[in-house]
Amino acid sequence: MDPLFLAYSCYRRKKYQECTDICTELLEKNPYDQASWTLKTRALTAQVYVDEVDVDEEGIAEMLMDDNSIAQVSRPGTSLKQPGTGHGGPSQGVRPMSQSGRPLSGFTRPGTQGGRPGTMEQAIRTPRTAHTARPVTSASGRYVRLGTASMLSTPDGPFINLGRLNFTKYASRQNLAKSLFEYIFHHENDVRNALELAALATEACQFKDWWWKVQLAKCYYRLGMFRDSEQQLKSALKQQDMVDPYLYLCKVYLRLDQPLTAVEVYKQGLDKFQGETTLLTGIARIYEGLNEMENAVKFYKDVLMYDSMHVEAIACIATHHFYTDQPEVALKFYRYCPILHFMFMTLRSY
Incomplete structure (x- = not known):
């Protein structure tokens, strides 16, 4: 069997380490084999790839050193840092709240495991929650750990010496530039070199490739340049x-603490992509963060219209009914999903 074909087969079956080993052997025989070089960069990237749309949790450093706030005191219902009282309806029980005043979600996701301390003293004294055995670390720490994982995946040294690369040369070759960018951004965690390559590639394609503009926005976001990221995404x-x-x-607007603007953008996306569950879920999460539970449940139900086994929507709707003194309705939702069987068995004891 052709070794390159076997390497492609391993990549499709997500056997990335085997794919990398085969490509390494091919490159030892022919260092100028572009197909093997590109496939190896993609395999190394896939080993440490993390989808950054959902996974973005603010740690203590981001919370206390945020200089993007426009107003110190925001109007009720317009800020995720100071959510309003909401419209959850009457309840005889008390729904657990985070330190920032948000109701605990029925589904664990970034931003729901800890509160938002206002001072360093509050951050140090923040008690550890039942969901995590340690305080929430910053996003920068996660990137450092990803960089450590990338070094462990290449024990013989880096596959590509970024200091010796001619980015102008690679930027003009679109068939190599995109895989190289993802390798630099995700595997090497070198945002500045990734930004340089993305800027040169955008210029090389005469600013007509939307993909490169999104990558520029991701680099600007990682560097904390949110307004520049916003411009690239709009373009x-x-x-x-x-x-x-x-x-x-929407992720940029949420980082700028503009949830209502993010909701408008989500709705603009729904005009183009009707029934897209990721957009509907984003709106529901914002309303849940603003403590507007009725609106959140409405959009979670819209999610279930298009994806009847959406675990997050089922869990959040069931949690809402449980804390509004409707445990029998919550049981019906928990029955739908086998993953939530444990919660179903727990509620049967009430």
Whole structure:
């Protein structure tokens, strides 16, 4: 069997280490084999790849050193840092709240495991929750751990010496530039070199490729340049309507603490992609963070219209009914999903 074909087969079956080993042997025989070089970069990237649309939790450093706030005191219902009282309806029980005043979600996701301390003293004294055995670390720490994982995947040293690369040369070759960018950004965690390559590639394609603009926005976001990221994403959406730019743009607005603007962007995306569950879930999460549970449940139910086994929507709706003194309704939702069987058995004891 052709070794390159076997390497492609391993990559499709997600056997990334085997794919990397085969490509390494091919490159030892022919260092100029572009197909093997590109496939190896993709395999190494896939080993440490993390989808950044959902996974983004603010740690203590981001909370206390946030200089993007416009107003110290925001109007009720317009900030995730100071959620309002909400419209959850009457309840005889008390729904558990985080330190920032948000109701605990029925589904664990980034941003729901800890509160948002206002001072360093509060951050140090923050008690550890039942969901995690340690305080929530910053996003920068996660990137460092990803960089450590990438070094462990290449014990013989880095596959590509970034200091010796001619980025201008690679930027003009689109068939190599995209896989190289993902390798630098995800595997090597070198945002500045990734930004340089993305800027040169955007210029090389005469600013007509929306994909490169999204990558520029991701680099700007990682560097804390949120307004520059916003401009790149808006420019990408003018060229091509895709779901990812809408999700990243809403992520920028949430980091700027503009949840209502994010909701508007999500709804603009729904006009183009009707029934897209990721956009509907994003709106529901914002309303849940603002403590507007009725609106959150409405959009979670819309999610279930298009994806009847969406675990997050089922769990959040069931949790809402449970804390509004409707445990029998919560049981019906927990029955739908086998993953939530444990919660179903727990509620039967009430």
